[in-house]
Amino acid sequence: MKLFSLILLSLCTQISFAATLINGAGATFPFPLYSKWFSEYQKINSEVQINYQSIGSGGGIRQFSDKTVDFGASDAPMTDEQMQKAGAPVVHIPTVLGAVVAVYNISGVQSGLKLTPEALSAIFLGEIKKWEDPRLTKLNPELKLTGDIIVVHRSDGSGTSAVFTDYLSKVSPAWKEKVGQGTAVNWPVGLGGKGNEGVAGLVKQTPGSIGYVEFVYAEFNNLSYANLKNKTGKFVTPSLASVTSAATASIKAMPEDFRISITNAEGPGAYPLSSFTYLLVWRDTPDAEKGGQLVKFLNWAIKDGQKLASELKYSPLPKSLVAKIEAKIKTLTFGKQKG
């Protein structure tokens, strides 16, 4: 009985500590980092507890717009139409950067496959059907490429597909016209795998296959990934640094609301399949207490939080951008106290 009341007492104190409960939902891609962030942040600031449901970017935007959660998270920025439907001004806060890599399984080729945007889009359009196609062997004279190509793509709607198809639409007019860009598209060829793990599993097992997954996923699963030719004509290996440099190269073109696609970025070191991931907050959070805590957290995330990012293989934000985001966070209000 004593023990029981002790447990009850400790539970009560815990509840009273977590004074402010903030709920968020959205993108699955940054989930490992976000959950680390929220638990680390609670150690520093015990006044707040942040819950995050990784239900996917689409679901995050929906729940955020319906105001069932306090903040949303999305890999792709909201469209103008979605922002209008939300009913109140939305602010996008970039948190980290991610990259999509083309993974392949060719027997005897462990690494070093080079691909141009034209070759990549032709493969996914089904125009290049064999590895021994001259368009591929010319790029990779030192590699032995043979056999049929089996294309693997995501079957579920995902931010990863959105980034990948956004890039293909930019570099290939044929892709833009026939397929287009989106979280789920009508794929001209290939097999669909559910989730990063589904695509990785199919590629790992199917000789001659090529697919795309999150960079983090390819790293942790020892998949071979291709070097992509970027806008300046250099073949770039995906890495934390080359992804961040894609963001640095795009800062000049960065719009006021941070809604930008950085695929096919300029700059010699930029990896072309890079993307931001965002937290979505209201310009004025209705609940003053939640809003205040959320602003504190955002400030922590874009500074101290960035150190945790590289540990988990996410590319940190470029330093010059952090200042801009900080200025943006200052404009946020809550409960209309400041204005």
Next chain:
Amino acid sequence: MSPSVPIGDVRSLSSGTLINSTKKATKLIRNFTLKRDVHLADKIFFLGLLFTSFLTVILLASIGLFLYLASEKAIAASGWQIIFRSLWDPVRDVYGVLPVLYGTLVSSLLGVIFAVPLSLGIALFTNELAPKKLATIVGFLVELLAAIPSVVYGLWGIFVLVPLLRGSIQPFLIENLGFLPIFTGPAYGVGMFTSGLILALMITPTISSISREVFRAIPHSQREAALALGATRWEMMRLSVLKSAKAGVFGAIILGLGRALGETMAVTMVIGNRAEIVASLFAPAQTMASVIANEYTEATSEIHLSTLAFVGLLLFMVTFLVNSIAHLIISKITKKHTGTF
């Protein structure tokens, strides 16, 4: 003022107009609650059970209604031709559900085709041939298959079944039976054929354990009579077991089919997820349940969401239809059967 309601009253419910029968039902309930049961506890018990049985009906109706309301936009946008179109393009918001409808029906039928001989074999063996101890063990193990989560079947499919099919079974079939259109094309490993196999494994416990119960219910005297007339073991099983158990076995198969139609996770993992109608069983396909599971979380346009709800409605109707047809057939077979005795 009879203290109990004659059973005839219940029977007469089926005849007469709806209003009439509703009136009768109300009267029946009143009779039950007010006159027959003197004890309060009895009344509460009756009403409680009445409530639970009505609850399922209400639930079923409200699910159907919800799905219809949610899919109204999709129906308004493309009309009922959405069922016959085979394009699925979320970028341009154009949808047709024919390929996923086809995928669901064919993969489930394949599952049933693979599962029925296997399940009946298990049921006959455990009930008619095996020594009691062995039968208990086999029966237990088969029923254990039903307890395996579907995602585990899916993983097993990806890591064991798919490489096996791609490496040896599919190339063998393509080489030797390639003249049949259903065994053509490259051996991907994943696809319709694979999902049929996985589904067969998943519904085998259902079909075999129900069939076994049905076989067990057949009186021993029938078997003895057949054997006494000089039937071999197989003839005995065919004449006195399988023939009498027809309706029950059919019911078991339909229950299995019902599970196969709605199965999502394992199928999504091995079917290749491509909304296309191809003759070859080795080609990737897509089912209604898996397209919902795949695209619901990231669907942002209203038409896309609404179309996914429509797919749900269609799946709901298909399972409803299959079950209704099954009930009809079973009741017919049973009637014919009871007539012969």
